[in-house]
Structure formats: structure tokens, C-alpha cells
Amino acid sequence: MDKLVSLCQRRGFIFPSSDIYGGLSGCYDFGPVGVEMIRNIKEAWWRSVVRERDDVVGLDASILMNSQVWKASGHLTEFTDPLVECKSCHKRFRADNLESDKCPECGGEFTEERRFNLMFKTFVGPVEEDAAVVYLRPETCQGIFVNFQNVVNTSRKRIPFGIAQMGKSFRNEITTGNFLFRTREFEQMELEYFVKPGTDEEWHEKWLQERINWYVKYGIRRENLDVYEHPKEILSHYAKRTCDIMYNFPMGFEELEGVSNRTDFDLTQHQEFSGKSMDYFDNETNEHYIPYVVEPSAGVGRCVLAFLCDAYDEEPDKDEIRVVLHFHPDIAPIKVAVLPLSRKENLVAMAKDVYSSLSPCFMTQYDDTQSIGRRYRRQDELGTPYCVTVDFQSLEDNQITIRERDSMGQIRVPVAALQDTLSAKLAGEDFSILPPGGQVVR
Numbered sequence: 001m002d003k004l005v006s007l008c009q010r011r012g013f014i015f016p017s018s019d020i021y022g023g024l025s026g027c028y029d030f031g032p033v034g035v036e037m038i039r040n041i042k043e044a045w046w047r048s049v050v051r052e053r054d055d056v057v058g059l060d061a062s063i064l065m066n067s068q069v070w071k072a073s074g075h076l077t078e079f080t081d082p083l084v085e086c087k088s089c090h091k092r093f094r095a096d097n098l099e100s101d102k103c104p105e106c107g108g109e110f111t112e113e114r115r116f117n118l119m120f121k122t123f124v125g126p127v128e129e130d131a132a133v134v135y136l137r138p139e140t141c142q143g144i145f146v147n148f149q150n151v152v153n154t155s156r157k158r159i160p161f162g163i164a165q166m167g168k169s170f171r172n173e174i175t176t177g178n179f180l181f182r183t184r185e186f187e188q189m190e191l192e193y194f195v196k197p198g199t200d201e202e203w204h205e206k207w208l209q210e211r212i213n214w215y216v217k218y219g220i221r222r223e224n225l226d227v228y229e230h231p232k233e234i235l236s237h238y239a240k241r242t243c244d245i246m247y248n249f250p251m252g253f254e255e256l257e258g259v260s261n262r263t264d265f266d267l268t269q270h271q272e273f274s275g276k277s278m279d280y281f282d283n284e285t286n287e288h289y290i291p292y293v294v295e296p297s298a299g300v301g302r303c304v305l306a307f308l309c310d311a312y313d314e315e316p317d318k319d320e321i322r323v324v325l326h327f328h329p330d331i332a333p334i335k336v337a338v339l340p341l342s343r344k345e346n347l348v349a350m351a352k353d354v355y356s357s358l359s360p361c362f363m364t365q366y367d368d369t370q371s372i373g374r375r376y377r378r379q380d381e382l383g384t385p386y387c388v389t390v391d392f393q394s395l396e397d398n399q400i401t402i403r404e405r406d407s408m409g410q411i412r413v414p415v416a417a418l419q420d421t422l423s424a425k426l427a428g429e430d431f432s433i434l435p436p437g438g439q440v441v442r
Contacts, residue, residue, distance in 0.1 A: 001250040004312055005179055007323065011381050013037065013308070013333075014180070026176030026184035033382060034304070036333035036363055038187075041303050042166055044330055045189045048214055049164050049296075056162035056191065057155050061143025063168060064124070064134050072273035073142050073266060075119060075135075078237045081174055083116035094174040118171045136170035141295060143167075144192045145266040148278055159280060159291055160203065162193035166300075178251055180301040187300035192262075194291040196282065200240070200261050203294045208243050208259045211296050215245070215256070219328035220310050224248040228255075238265040247306045256306055257298040264290040307331055311383060325383030326406055329426045334384045335362035336422055339375050341391040343368050351390040354400065354415065358388070361419055362426070380405060386422060401441060404431045410441035 008014040012031035016023040030038055050056045070076050082095035088108030095113045103110065120136040123129075137143070144151075144163045151163055166189050176182045195203045208227070216222050226246040235242060240261040247256040267278040267290050279288050311325040329335065336358055340351035348368060355366045365384070367375050372389065379387050389401040399412045402421065409431055413421050417435040425431060434440070 001179060004250075004308055007312075007381060008034070008308070011378075014304075026173060026182070028180060028183060028301075033333045037304060037307070037331065038300060040331050040333065041300060041307070042187075042189065044218055045214075045298070046164070046166070049162075049189075049191050053162075055157065055160060056164050056193075057151060057157060059144055059147060059151065059163050059165045060167065061140065061147060061165060063137050065137065065143065065146070067133050067135060068273055069142050069146060069270075070119065070135055072269045073145075074237050074269070075138060075142075076117070079119060079138060080115040080117050082113045083174055084110040084113050086110060092174060097175065116174060118173065120170050120172050138171050139169050139297075140165045140167045140188045140190050141192055141297070142266070144190070145270055145293075146274075148194070148267060148270075149276070152280065158284075159282060160193065160195045160199070162191050164189075164191045166190075178249070178254075180305040181249065181251075181254065183301055188297060189300060189303075190295065190297045193294045193296075194280075195294060196285075197264065197289060197292045200263070200292040200294060204241060204243075204259065204261045207294050207296050208245070211257055211259060211298075212245060215247075215306070217328075218307070218331055219326070220247070220306060224310060225256075226253055228253075236260070238262050247302075247309075249305065249309060256302055257296060260295045260297070262293040262295050264292050266293065267291065322377065322380060324380040324405065327383035327385070329385050329428075332383045332385055333363065334365045334379070334382055335386070335426055336364045337375070337379045337382075337384050337387045338364060338366050339372060339387055339389050340368050341372055341389060344392075346395060347390055347392070350394060354388060354390060354418065358419060358422070362422065376403065376408075386425060388418065388422075399437075407431065408442075411438055412441055413438040 011033055013034035015029045015031055017027035017029045018024050050058050083092055084095045085092045086103035086106060086108045089103060089106045091103065091105050101110065119138050122134055123132040124134050125132050144165055167187065168185065169188050170185050173182055173184055176184060193203060193207060212225060215225060224247055228244045228246050230242040240263045242258055242260040244255040245257040246253040271278040278290050280291050281288050311327045313324050313326055315322045315324060338351050338355040340347040355364055358364045376387060385405050387403040389403065394400050398415050400415055400418055401410050401412050403410045411434060413435050414437045417437065421435050
């Protein structure tokens with residue numbers, strides 16, 4: 001993990017938040033490269049869950065909501081972790097994560113366990129009174145549930161159908177750690193899929209497999225994924241069944257995404273507390289019922305961490321180690337790097353023309369600093385699938401070298417064929433397939 005954290009800071013993926021002031025525990029900033037990776041992950045998720053389906057629509061609900069939402073959902077009473085405090089050093093710990101009944105910091109005795117609510121509390125308006133209390137949402141799904149009837153009435157969707165949302169959530173975790181794995185501010189990608197009661201178990205299994213397949217499609221090795229089913233005694237208060245998709249992180253197999261059968265708990269609770277009907281009329285069966293919900297819920301930060309871990313590789317190369325991130329092209333933050341062989345004026349001019357032609361089509365980076373070998377290594381560490389090199393021969397024959405990240409193989413193609421060639425390679429075409437006029441260099 002230390003090598004990965006170092007790489008992420010060195011190459012502009014992730015920085016500690018407020019770093020110049022010593023940082024803030026459990027908070028991270030995504031740099032120029034990291035923010036592109038996040039956009040790619042979210043786009044891949046949205047494309048798979050919403051755009052490529054006709055039974056799912058999107059929503060973007062407010063982070064701040066009426067506090068009654070959290071009373072109805074059970075978060076005010078149930079969204080807690082067990083907390084203990086050392087009587088000697090006064091450090092606080094999550095009780096269910098401790099391996100001993102002694103303080104890991106000083107060996108002192110602990111206080112009695114108590115429940116600690118994980119929601120961040122604040123106030124709306126200038127007066128700090130009970131009527132003004134609101135909370136930073138600890139999950140995005142409640143915004144979906146309270147909008148259920150709004151979406152049904154405006155989208156004209158019929159069950160089974162889903163509502164998807166991406167957005168920030170906040171949890172005042174007792175302890176954070178393992179880099180992006182557990183943070184206090186994070187982004188979620190959640191789908192609430194509404195189904196007829198009695199079909200919920202079938203849909204739960206379908207979405208579990210769908211989500212596993214999504215990770216594999218975008219480069220996570222299947223052997224690094226597992227499924228853990230929650231025993232009934234530890235199920236959340238709303239769940240009939242929950243399965244975690246586990247990933248083999250450096251600290252072992254831990255939750256990457258949860259897929260839960262939430263039954264009709266949330267809609268029933270909001271109906272009771274709001275007095276507004278969450279009833280659904282099924283035209284096909286002429287029945288009234290409150291739908292059950294299957295929820296695949298993923299954290300963007302954990303997805304980033306899993307994709308980084310799975311892509312990271314160290315390969316012997318002559319007298320040094322080549323560090324490379326083998327990202328799937330759709331996940332890679334930068335798709336193409338344009339590199340003039342040197343900073344000679346005519347090479348730079350041609351390379352910048354190439355960059356200008358490619359940048360509207362792909363996330364492209366231009367780099368003319370240091371030796372070409374060092375620039376290749378830098379792009380390997382960024383996970384860039386292809387480097388385009390403009391050399392002196394390019395000025396004569398109007399051909400350009402394309403270097404593939406994984407094999408380090410090289411081909412030369414005419415400038416006129418460059419964009420189409422890169423598009424085909426990024427879409428999965430074998431690197432050995434050449435366009436007309438192309439040739440293998442190595």
C-alpha cells in the first residue's frame with residue numbers, strides 16, 4: 001500500500017486534504033490525474049446502469065434534507081458504531097475493530113462501550129435550535145426513496161425499474177484508515193431497483209452478478225473478487241439479505257460494494273412518517289402494493305483504490321524496475337500522450353499539431369520534458385495506454401510512432417490514420433493489426 005500511496009501523490013492522483021496545514025484525517029483531494037480517473041469510473045457506471053438500460057432513470061437529490069427523513073429511515077437511532085475510550089490516553093476506538101481489551105496505544109483500560117452516531121449534524125439558518133437541525137446525508141439512497149412517487153409520476157416507468165444516483169455522502173467514522181478505503185467524506189454510486197414483492201430474491205441475485213461482471217469487464221481480475229453474505233444476526237435494520245462484493249485489497253479481502261435486499265422498509269417508513277402514500281398500482285396484475293427494493297451500492301473511492309491495486313505492477317526492465325498501471329482503456333485517466341523526441345522547434349511544432357488534433361477526441365497529454373525514456377516511464381506510471389512519438393523521420397515521411405503501454409511494442413502509422421488507429425486500439429483492437437501504410441517497429 002505504501003508504494004501505491006507514494007505513486008498516487010507523486011503522479012497527481014490523490015493528495016492528503018489541506019496538506020499544507022497538516023491534513024485532515026479521513027479526507028483526500030483528487031489531483032489532475034485522479035479527477036480524470038474518477039470521471040471515467042463514474043461514466044462507466046452510469047453508462048452501464050442507466051444509459052444502456054431502458055428500465056433505470058437518474059436523480060440528483062439534495063445533500064441536505066428535512067431531518068424527518070433520517071428519523072423515518074432509522075438513522076437517528078440505528079446508524080451507530082460501538083465506541084470505547086481509553087481511560088489513560090483518552091483515545092477513542094471502534095470497539096468491534098479491536099483485537100484486545102487493552103488500548104493499542106498505551107495498554108490502558110477501556111470505558112464501557114457506548115453507541116456513537118455517525119451523522120454530521122449542523123443547522124439551517126442563523127439560529128442553532130432544535131427546529132433548525134439538519135444532517136449531512138450519510139447515504140444517497142434516502143433522496144431516492146422520498147422522490148419515489150415524483151419519479152413514477154414523471155418518468156412513466158413501470159415496475160420493475162430503478163432510480164440511480166451519484167453524489168457525496170458523509171460519515172463521522174470513529175476510525176479511518178487504509179488510504180481511500182474508509183474516509184469521512186466520500187462519493188457513492190447507488191441504484192435503487194424497485195420490484196414486485198416475491199420477485200425480490202431473483203432480482204437480488206441478478207444484480208449481484210451484474211455488478212461482479214461490471215468490475216471484471218473494466219479490468220478487475222475475477223480471482224481478486226469474492227462474495228460475502230451477511231449472517232442474519234448482523235444484517236442492517238432494513239435488510240432481508242445483503243451480499244458484499246469483496247476485493248483483495250493489500251490488507252486482505254474487504255467490502256468493495258454491497259448489494260442489499262431492502263424489502264419495502266424504506267418506502268413503508270416514509271409513508272408512515274410523512275403521511276404520503278408510497279403505494280404503487282400494477283396495471284398488469286391490477287394490484288396495489290409497496291415495492292421491494294434491491295440496492296447495489298458502491299463507493300467511488302473504494303472503486304478507485306481497487307482499480308489502482310489491480311492495475312499496479314512492477315516489471316524487471318534491464319537494470320531497473322518498470323512501474324506500470326495496467327488500466328483498462330476506459331478507466332485510464334489519460335488515453336494518449338504526445339511526445340516529441342526532442343525540443344527542437346520543428347519537432348515541437350508538429351507534435352503540438354498532433355496534440356491539437358487528438359485532444360478533442362481523447363484525454364491527451366503533451367510532454368516534452370526530459371529524455372524520451374523517462375517520459376515513457378512517467379506515462380507507464382500514469383497508466384496511459386498509448387504514447388505517440390514525433391521524431392525527425394516524422395518530418396520527412398509524415399509517419400508517427402505509437403508505443404503500447406503493456407507490451408512496449410511500437411508501430412509507425414501515417415499521421416492521417418493516427419486518430420482512427422488510436423480509436424480502434426482503445427476500443428480493443430489488437431495492437432498487431434496495422435492500418436494501410438503502417439509498419440511494425442519493435
